Amino acid sequence: MNITGQNPTTRVQFTKSPAVFLVIADDRDAITNWGECMREGRLPARLVVHVERQADHPDEREAQWDELSGSVLDAGSESLSLLTVRAVSHAHAAAVARHEYAVFNAAVRMGEVIDTHLEYDGRGWIAVRIADGGSDGELYGDYEQAFAAQKHPEACAYFPISPLTPWTPRMCEEFLEDMTHLRHGCMVYGRPTCR
Incomplete structure (x- = not known):
């Protein structure tokens, strides 16, 4: 047994x-009246009720899952759900x-x-708000018309639609994600750099 008089080094994780x-x-959508429901830019929001890090040991993990899913079932609300999320902190999750x-x-x-x-067999260009996927409901002849008709053209994405395409x-989700990255300037060579 070696005794050196120094404390063993401990590893500190800084990242x-x-x-x-x-x-x-x-996921209950808090709509209080019809006006709020129809307001442009109104986004349904998810309320996060509880977050905890998944246990490392498989037995503890199973008990943890059973306890939390039991809590969700006991609450009796169809809008509550238990999710698994990969993240670096509670706030990030x-x-x-x-x-x-x-x-x-x-x-x-x-x-x-x-x-x-x-x-209605529509063909033409539409403008979709990047933040919520909504539109002004109009179909335009070309990109320039669609762009010119918007109050906030930089907040929209423009593309042609046709019954043939x-x-x-999933395509809608990927398109909106890409347009968000493009709008923020974090798209390089067709791939987001902010992930």
């Missing part, structure tokens, strides 16, 4: 490493959960906008 977090979220919900809703809304035009929800 946060990714981990799995369990998030209890409330909550932000990721909120972002995923917002992106999902924006993609659904964009798909509805496209489908509404395609129901249907959009899937």
Whole structure:
């Protein structure tokens, strides 16, 4: 046994490493009146109720999952859900959960906008708000007309639609994510640099 008189070195971690977090979220959409529902730019928001880091040991992890999912079931609310999120901190996990919900809703809304035009065999250009996937409901002859008709043209994305090129929800989600990165200036060689 060697005794040197010095304390053993301890390793201090200065960077946060990714981990799995369990998030209890409330997806109830707080609409108080019809005017709020129809307001432009109104985004449904996810309320994050609880966040905790997933246990490392498999037995603890299973018990942790059972306890949290039991809490969700006991609450009796259909709007509560238990999610797993990969993040570097509790706050980051909550932000990721909120972002995923917002992106999902924006993609659904964009798909509805496209489908509404395609129901009537619409062809032309539409302007979609990048933040929420909504539109002014108009179909334009070209990009310039669509751009000129918007109050905040920099907040929109413009593209042609046709019954010959249907959009899937995944395509809408990827398009809005790419347009968000492009708008923020973090797109290099077609790939986002901010992830």
